Amino acid sequence: MAPKSPEASCSILLAVAAISLFQPSSCHPAASAATSPVRDEVPMVRADDVTKGRKLLQMPGAALPFPPLKVLSNGRPCVMFQARRLSLRYERRKQVDLTERAFSPPKSVDTSQSVCRHDRATLVMRFGDVDDLRGLAIRLQLSNTFYEASGQWWFSVDSVSVVYNASQEAVFNASDVYAPSSSSYHCSHVSSLERHSALLMPGSDDARRWTLTFVDFQIQAFNVTSGRFSPVSDCATVLTPAILMGLVTSLILLLVLAYALHLLVHLNRIENDRERKAHRDFLPSPEQLERCCAENGADKDVP
Structure with missing residues (x-):
């Protein structure tokens, strides 16, 4: 049976990749939360x-x-x-x-x-x-x-x-x-x-x-x-080493997801080809129809 709704699966995978890409890093080099005094939040x-x-x-x-x-x-x-x-x-x-x-x-x-x-x-x-x-x-x-x-x-x-x-x-x-x-x-x-x-x-x-x-x-x-x-x-x-590492990891994840998308589309195409081939094998060919009609006509001519 063909895979159901590959577009929906791909949308979910791409959404996960987008969340991973824009997730903030907790390893900012300028942050020393354990040793730095607490600062009031101000707009940058x-x-x-x-x-x-x-x-x-x-x-x-x-x-x-x-x-x-x-x-x-x-x-x-x-x-x-x-x-x-x-x-x-x-x-x-x-x-x-x-x-x-x-x-x-x-x-x-x-x-x-x-x-x-x-x-x-x-x-x-x-x-x-x-x-x-x-x-x-x-x-x-x-x-x-x-x-x-x-x-x-x-x-x-x-x-x-x-x-x-x-x-x-x-x-x-x-x-x-x-x-x-x-x-x-x-x-x-x-x-x-x-x-x-x-x-x-x-x-x-x-x-x-x-x-x-x-x-x-x-x-x-x-x-x-x-x-x-x-x-x-x-x-x-903006591009700290931690953020750069996160971008590289996200890029690798996107490549894996793209490969998975390619496999889904390829498997769906193979399944569709199998269904079309089975449908063609089930329907009689024109030669078979002509032979069948000729045999039926011969049977009617016999007294």
Whole structure:
């Protein structure tokens, strides 16, 4: 018997695929529900970065346990920076946690060598001797650029350096760490680790021996108008790794469903061909009708 209503079966399968395709992922990289404070829900406003092709999500900044570092220029803050955690590791040695040394008010880190200009800024955090590292410091190089296509200024973190043993330096080139100058930049992880998208890429051989990670990284430069961060431009993009994996999985599911649809149509065609063949075998052919009529006529002629 032929399969009943293959169109209905296919509609159900395609509906399941559509639900799987648009189901939101729970593995968003910017979400750290277990460790982040609860934020009030606010509507998000998207701002297009015309010059660099990335959409940034506008959202309020996170309240962290330590106040941000402030670099002053002519008595006014020109760079603000904070992180929930700052850690680094040299090769396979024990990881060093610099969070309290950097942000805890009683142990305020030395930022006296930081510099602010109109289009360039350098944030220098000098930690001194930490474990077996002598003269440890972390330096962030920032720039401020006007893009005519977007009609506004954008600041970016160009590089992050780890200076140790007074003269040795491991340089990491920062990728996609930027925001409008009227906003602050935030990212759940700015790290050299691949599992955190590797926004810090080794720029020297020494840097390959180091692992540097900022958790809940937030920075603002060149347009600090008060002692608080401006609205945040988050690094979370529309196509996060988790969403991309979901799209790939959904594509595979759609291909399987398309193959199943093809099989249903093919089986339905085979069944219809069998029914038509059986119907043709049941009906007598014209030759058989002529032979039958001739035999009947011969029978009538016999007295």
